[in-house]
Amino acid sequence: MGPRWASGGKRNEEQGHEGEKKPKPQYVSAFRALSGYIREHALGFAAVFGCTLIAILSDLLQPYLMKIAIDDNLLAGVNDYKGLLLICIVYFAFSASSFFFTYLQNNLLQRIGQSIVAAVRKRLFSHILKQSMSYFDRMSGGSLITHVSSDTEALNQFFSQVLLSLFRDGLTLVFIIVMMFQLDAGLATYCLFILPVIFVIAVLFRSYMRETYQQARTRLSRLIAFVAENLAGMNLIQVFHQQKEQERQFQERNGVYFKANIREVRTHVLFGRTFDILSTLCIAFVTWIGGWAVLGKQMEFGVLYAFITYIRQFFNPINTITQQWNTLQSATVAVSRIWSVLDSKPAVNDSEEGMAEVELNRVKGEIRFDDVTFSYREGHPVITNLNLVIKPGELIGIVGATGAGKSSLISLLCRFYDVDRGSIRIDGTDIRDIPQRSLHRMVGLVQQEPYLYSGTIIENITLFDDSISREDVIAACRFVGAESVVERLSNGYDTRLSERGSGLSAGERQLLSFARIIVFQPPILILDEATANLDSYSEELIQRALNLVSAGRTTLVIAHRLSTIMGADRILVMDKGKVVEQGKHRELLARGGYYAKLYSHSQGGGDSALYESLTEKADAIN
CATH class of the missing domain: 3.40.50.300 (P-loop containing nucleotide triphosphate hydrolases)
Structure with a gap:
């Protein structure tokens, strides 16, 4: 008979270990888990959405104001100085509104994102502290440090870059198309034929960009691991006079990473310049078609000016969204890795039955x-x-x-x-x-x-x-x-x-x-x-x-x-x-x-x- 603090509950004498491998969580389920944090900041995201909407409208209404000034005043020979002054004031107000609400939107999103990342990081560290020793036998300390630091930082980039781009650039595209159809439905329809071409280019480049991105990151990881290994064994290197050999190996790895990095930069530049060429061709096409329409009195010059401005703006959000692919991919992998840690259960747990009271x-x-x-x-x-x-x-x-x-x-x-x-x-x-x-x-x-x-x-x-x-x-x-x-x-x-x-x-x-x-x-x-x-x-x-x-x-x-x-x-x-x-x-x-x-x-x-x-x-x- 044990002392009075002994538990009287019967327990199973056999208890399994943490050896069963759980299936890795899918990306979708990981982001679904993250959606719980997003719901906690629903009002904040609604405010970000409102600020983004106002900032986009403030930007996109500026070319339309110029269209009114050109067609209804300058080319019409009205010479309404007060009307022009009013348009200038409204134009300035739109510019100020765009600046203010863009600033507010960025700050709100950063605050929300940092709050979510801080909460995830705190939960992750607390969860790691609760794990059993068998977990640390399987997981290296370097991997856990990466989860707490790098993976949560990738999650932060998702909120500060990817999510912002989806909000702002996605809405910008929608509103630009609406404004183009508002100005001239026929010319807008011609311009939309370019979308399949943009989609094909984006898909082709996305695969190639993913490959170059992963290759550069892999070689960077190997370079960092080599440096860490040398720093840890510096006394051995110096005692056996291995400086020259280690310097040669470092130069070799550094050169390989340099080439991979250059390839990644070249890919980004080529992708961006391709979009620039498409943008230029599209603008030339609109200028040619619209110019004939203006000369034939079928279109006002102000409409053509506003249309060309919207075409220029049309390619920027597409380019930005596509370039966020790597960041989105990194964030997706990071979220999956974080939740794979959070899904792990300690092998050693307190009994669910009545526990012994200890004095x-x-x-x-x-x-x-x-x-x-x-x-x-x-x-x-x-x-x-x-x-x-x-x-x-x-x-x-x-x-x-x-x-x-x-x-x-x-x-x-x-x-x-x-x-x-x-x-x-x-x-x-x-x-x-x-x-x-x-x-x-x-x-x-x-x-x-x-x-x-x-x-x-x-x-x-x-x-x-x-x-x-x-x-x-x-x-x-x-x-x-x-x-x-x-x-x-x-x-x-x-x-x-x-x-x-x-x-x-x-x-x-x-x-x-x-x-x-x-x-x-x-x-x-x-x-x-x-x-x-x-x-x-x-x-x-x-x-x-x-x-x-x-x-x-x-x-x-x-x-x-x-x-x-x-x-x-x-x-x-x-x-x-x-x-x-x-x-x-x-x-x-x-x-x-x-x-x-x-x-x-x-x-x-x-x-x-x-x-x-x-x-x-x-x-x-x-």
């Missing part, structure tokens, strides 16, 4: 692994039928060769992953029945590579938990011997660390992370190779602090340095996902088994046969 001060710290089997990939178990009981307050050392399952055991206890079969219980309660937030306060973890944020010493130790006082932080640092490290910094505990704590040695960062775990006072403490990067003096400090902090607390220590766990209450020796030996240090040495060989090797003892035996065993495990 940290009542947790004793008994840990039980009941017939646990676990695999990262189906059919390749790393832990098989493991049964283990750890008593409250026991200090356990865990050793074994690489791949023996030590870290996997710890990851399961922290519930970074769920077991395939069996169960893990703390004080009799299945950890799947404990809320993850409570479980992670119960189990404190200090890893081999300590992570420090960009922030002050205080913030890095408290992790922005206001319930932890400054005095608690100072006491914890003094307890683990980190006080001398902090005191030599310029601003002491208020010193701001850069990303990953650069400027501090690995041992100093580990001391701070150890202080971090102490202030949270978890009932169960795990040290995963926590002393691997420490010098002898720092290791001695950590060892002393460990002896103090482990008193009355269940502690699990994974160690390659066997000296770290020689004083443990019990040492577990793991091999191929199983506990093959366990006992105190002296007991295990006396047995002369695998632990004794590991210890002998760690002390530099043993003959070549022993060394070969250990090597073969390690290779077999790997």
Whole structure:
């Protein structure tokens, strides 16, 4: 019978992993999901539409005013100066209106677009934080960074460029055609014959432009990856004098990208000039047909002037919309990629049944692994039928060769992953029945590579938990011997660390992370190779602090340095996902088994046969 905070609900002992591949969402469904954000800003988009409508009408009515001035005043010989002045005033008013509402439209759309992109970016980052560790095993950090930064920026371009073009240029085309038919239906019909030609050219160029765009972006990505790789391995490049070779390879990749970029620019120029030629031919055709009509008194000169102006304006929105194809394509792919991330579900979830109520001060710290089997990939178990009981307050050392399952055991206890079969219980309660937030306060973890944020010493130790006082932080640092490290910094505990704590040695960062775990006072403490990067003096400090902090607390220590766990209450020796030996240090040495060989090797003892035996065993495990 577990403690009073144990959940009484029955649960399934088998739980699947996040291994099933979901079908990638289609572009349409991705934009349908995005439409929910658009509906939230319906009034704003209506305002943008209204501003766009007024700005377009203000632009397109200007040629019509000139037609009135030419036909009804200048050529008619009326000489109505007041009428001309009124037309000039109205013309200026239209120009001012176009400027004002275009400015307002752009600002409104940018504000709406940025709000939507900020909301998507916030949701995306929050969703990534909720994913299980198996998700990060499959997804690279670079891909996730691209989703949060580049893909959301492509989404921003959709609102600021593509959507604006569809609004403005689409309406402009419609109104231009209406105005042309209003002026002269026959001449407008002749002009519309050019539309199929424009459509064919746009389709042909679109395919070619997509190819050149993708090729340029692919080669740019390879160039950036090459630069990043060189920056990461700069010390190796300089030590082996590879500067010339890397410079040659960079020049080669840079040249390939240059050619692809030139090809892309050439394609855009050719496409734009083709439209210019079509526009010129169309204007020449209208001038020829309209000129004969004006000379034959069948058309007024003002009508011809306005018609030619509308023809000039007719090609601009078509050209703009077509050139937005690449941006639309990038945005479409970006939205699909963003929603593929948002569609992913965490493999580890809190139970939908009643969760256990946890009081940290009542947790004793008994840990039980009941017939646990676990695999990262189906059919390749790393832990098989493991049964283990750890008593409250026991200090356990865990050793074994690489791949023996030590870290996997710890990851399961922290519930970074769920077991395939069996169960893990703390004080009799299945950890799947404990809320993850409570479980992670119960189990404190200090890893081999300590992570420090960009922030002050205080913030890095408290992790922005206001319930932890400054005095608690100072006491914890003094307890683990980190006080001398902090005191030599310029601003002491208020010193701001850069990303990953650069400027501090690995041992100093580990001391701070150890202080971090102490202030949270978890009932169960795990040290995963926590002393691997420490010098002898720092290791001695950590060892002393460990002896103090482990008193009355269940502690699990994974160690390659066997000296770290020689004083443990019990040492577990793991091999191929199983506990093959366990006992105190002296007991295990006396047995002369695998632990004794590991210890002998760690002390530099043993003959070549022993060394070969250990090597073969390690290779077999790997």
